[in-house]
Amino acid sequence: MSDRCRHELLPGQCALCRPIPAGVPATVYVTRGGEAYHGTPRCAGLADGQWYAEYRGNEVHAIEPISAAAAIVKGRSRCLVCLPE
Numbered sequence: 014m015s016d017r018c019r020h021e022l023l024p025g026q027c028a029l030c031r032p033i034p035a036g037v038p039a040t041v042y043v044t045r046g047g048e049a050y051h052g053t054p055r056c057a058g059l060a061d062g063q064w065y066a067e068y069r070g071n072e073v074h075a076i077e078p079i080s081a082a083a084a085i086v087k088g089r090s091r092c093l094v095c096l097p098e
């Protein structure tokens with residue numbers, strides 16, 4: 014049991030325990046309709062996405078803070094505007 018993470022998975026099998034990429038904060042910001050995660054809710058890329066959704070007549074989703082690990086597990090990619098590599 015000692016070599017299982019707190020999610021009961023073996024090391025390397027648990028996406029939640031994967032290290033967060035360098036430069037990415039523990040808490041990031043996403044919108045439900047977006048594909049990226051952001052380091053700040055005031056990111057210009059995030060604002061562009063919101064504006065574009067409104068422009069197309071789509072529902073504009075609220076900006077939600079989530080853990081970086083959860084964002085990565087959901088397949089979000091880092092925003093290169095506010096989180097350059």
Ligand SMILES: [Zn+2]
Nearest residue numbers: 018020027030
């Ligand atoms: Zn884990």
Ligand SMILES: [Zn+2]
Nearest residue numbers: 051056092095
């Ligand atoms: Zn961003």
